[in-house]
Amino acid sequence: MRLIKLAKVMDNTGLSRSTIYKYISDGSFPKPVSLGVRNVAWVESEVEDWILERIRERDDYGLTAY
Numbered sequence: 001m002r003l004i005k006l007a008k009v010m011d012n013t014g015l016s017r018s019t020i021y022k023y024i025s026d027g028s029f030p031k032p033v034s035l036g037v038r039n040v041a042w043v044e045s046e047v048e049d050w051i052l053e054r055i056r057e058r059d060d061y062g063l064t065a066y
Helices: 006-013 017-025 044-060
Strands: 033-036 039-043
Touching: 006 017, 006 039, 006 044, 039 044
Parallel strands: none
Antiparallel strands: 033 039
């Protein structure tokens, strides 16, 4: 299991910091793991699963990514 920081999550997903935290608050993105008072990271496999789900949704609905 590997933990990744916010910058890597943003790079992997293409989402901004504010969008990631908005998705977390509405329950549609994996929650971070607390590493200390002001330090969090995400489980890399959970972020990858979230990305794969977006791809499945795209394919299920016949949407094309441009």
